[in-house]
Amino acid sequence: MTKLRGSFTLASGLFTLLCALQLASPYSVAHADQIVLLPPEGNADDDRRADVEDTMAATLRALGHTVIAGDTIQRGGVVGTPRTSDEMVAVAQANGAAWVLTSEIHPLTGQYRLLLRAGYAPIRRVEELDILVVVADETVRLRDILASMVRPAGLGEDALRLTGGEDAAAAEERERLLREQRERDAGEQAARDAAARETELQRQAEEEARARAEFERREAERAQERRDARAAEFDRRERYAASAENPWLAQLGFSGAGLMVFPDPPGPNQGGGLLGALELRVGHGIGSVRGLEVRGGLDVVFGATNAVNLLVGAVYLTSPFSFPLHLGGGAELGAFINTSGAREPGFLIRGSFVAAYRLAPRLYVEVAPGLTVVSAAGGLVALGASARIGYRF
Numbered sequence: 001m002t003k004l005r006g007s008f009t010l011a012s013g014l015f016t017l018l019c020a021l022q023l024a025s026p027y028s029v030a031h032a033d034q035i036v037l038l039p040p041e042g043n044a045d046d047d048r049r050a051d052v053e054d055t056m057a058a059t060l061r062a063l064g065h066t067v068i069a070g071d072t073i074q075r076g077g078v079v080g081t082p083r084t085s086d087e088m089v090a091v092a093q094a095n096g097a098a099w100v101l102t103s104e105i106h107p108l109t110g111q112y113r114l115l116l117r118a119g120y121a122p123i124r125r126v127e128e129l130d131i132l133v134v135v136a137d138e139t140v141r142l143r144d145i146l147a148s149m150v151r152p153a154g155l156g157e158d159a160l161r162l163t164g165g166e167d168a169a170a171a172e173e174r175e176r177l178l179r180e181q182r183e184r185d186a187g188e189q190a191a192r193d194a195a196a197r198e199t200e201l202q203r204q205a206e207e208e209a210r211a212r213a214e215f216e217r218r219e220a221e222r223a224q225e226r227r228d229a230r231a232a233e234f235d236r237r238e239r240y241a242a243s244a245e246n247p248w249l250a251q252l253g254f255s256g257a258g259l260m261v262f263p264d265p266p267g268p269n270q271g272g273g274l275l276g277a278l279e280l281r282v283g284h285g286i287g288s289v290r291g292l293e294v295r296g297g298l299d300v301v302f303g304a305t306n307a308v309n310l311l312v313g314a315v316y317l318t319s320p321f322s323f324p325l326h327l328g329g330g331a332e333l334g335a336f337i338n339t340s341g342a343r344e345p346g347f348l349i350r351g352s353f354v355a356a357y358r359l360a361p362r363l364y365v366e367v368a369p370g371l372t373v374v375s376a377a378g379g380l381v382a383l384g385a386s387a388r389i390g391y392r393f
Contacts, residue, residue: 034097035060035150037069038081042104043181044112052105052114052138059143065150068095085126088119098122099150106181110135113178118149127155130178131163233322238358240317240326241285241293246362246392249293251281257372257384259304275303275382281390283315291317291328305380306340315354324358336374346376352386364390 037057040049057067076094078087081102088100104115111134119126129149133141148158155162241247259273283295292314299309313332320327329352336348352370359365369385 033099033150034066034068034095035099035101036073036091036095036097037067038073038091038100038102039070040103040105041081042106042115044105044107048107048112049105052103052112052142055138055142056101056103056146059139059146060150062143063147063150065099068097082119083117083126085119085124088126089121089124092119092121101150106177108132114145115178116145116149120152120154122152125154129155129159129162230322237319237322238324238326239290239319240328240356241283242287242290243285243392244287247285247287248393249281249283249285249295249364249390250393251279251283251297251366251388251390253279253281253366253386253388255279255299255384255386257382259380259382261379261381273304275301275305275384277301277309279386279388281388283390289316291319291326293317295330295332297332297334305338307376308337308339309348310335310337311348311350313350317354317356326356328354330354330368330370336376338376344376346374348375349373356390362392364392366390 037053037060040053042049044052053069057069060067074091074094076090076092078090082088082091082100083102092098092100098121100119100121102117102119104113106113106115111132114129114131114133116129116131117126118129127149129145131145133145145162148162149155241249255277257275257277259275277299279297279299281295281297283293286292286294293316294314295312297309297311297313299307299311301307301309311332311334313330313334315328315330317326317328319325331352332348332350334348336346338344338346350370350372352368354366354368356364356366366388367385368388370383372380372382372384374380374382
């Protein structure tokens with residue numbers, strides 16, 4: 001014997017009274033409502049399911065109901081076939097209907113099994129009827145079933161009548177077939193769910209991989225752009241004395257040095273072991289050799305001795321940075337003319353480390369620590385540094 005399953009979400013004294021009044025009412029057998037008729041499911045072929053759907057729709061209309069079917073059905077956010085009372089109510093409310101009907105069709109020889117579920121939205125009731133329908137009596141049988149099921153009072157005792165006439169063997173066979181079908185459906189649904197989860201996980205993994213690859217690509221492009229910008233900036237860096245428009249340089253500065261070797265005997269005008277000098281330099285850049293500049297100059301020396309230096313030399317400065325700092329070295333040769341004491345002339349040799357920085361488009365500041373050797377005045381060796389400011393023209 002088939003099972004009758006009902007799902008009630010409201011149970012109260014008011015509901016009991018309402019059902020009693022509906023059973024006593026002459027409208028308890030049939031009442032015109034809007035009904036959502038969902039497409040049948042089951043293992044029957046498409047033609048059989050379509051025929052049964054058309055027959056049920058025609059029967060419900062003949063009973064005075066308005067049928068909502070096919071593409072006009074609004075799902076109300078429910079995915080798949082509604083089965084619970086909440087899902088039935090959601091579909092009913094989305095379509096402005098009181099009833100939602102779902103069905104499953106399983107073909108047999110000359111007949112088919114019909115699992116019919118009716119959800120009544122006003123009281124959130126779901127009833128299920130599992131019956132045999134002989135194809136030859138299909139129209140009359142479906143009219144009897146639907147008239148009994150689609151009413152506010154529900155199936156009641158008609159459930160026994162509609163499912164009667166089966167012997168124990170037939171009922172057992174039907175239960176077995178339905179159980180097997182449900183197991184197959186559950187297995188297929190589980191397989192579909194597992195496949196869907198696997199597909200979703202794979203999609204998420206692919207999306208994450210694409211996002212990670214895109215992020216890494218953008219970061220690599222930005223890093224390369226930064227490297228290219230630094231390289232381009234470095235290639236465009238200023239080179240010392242490389243301007244063809246302003247090859248000349250005039251410098252004025254001051255130097256100080258401490259004597260490491262004193263003349264022997266010391267001169268009468270020596271002011272201790274320190275030398276100072278006012279310096280004038282004029283230079284010209286060699287265009288064919290970047291960073292090379294020849295220079296001539298004049299120093300007025302005071303301190304431990306008084307003298308005038310007449311010098312020629314050169315500096316070679318490289319440009320290792322993108323900002324205008326130039327580093328290198330220089331050498332000067334010249335005459336040391338003592339203006340105090342014995343006034344003995346001599347030769348001067350000076351080697352320096354040179355650092356030049358451009359303060360303005362043509363204005364440079366330069367420092368040059370170095371060692372000076374003088375042959376005059378008994379021989380002098382001084383260690384000091386120069387600071388000069390220069391203008392290119």
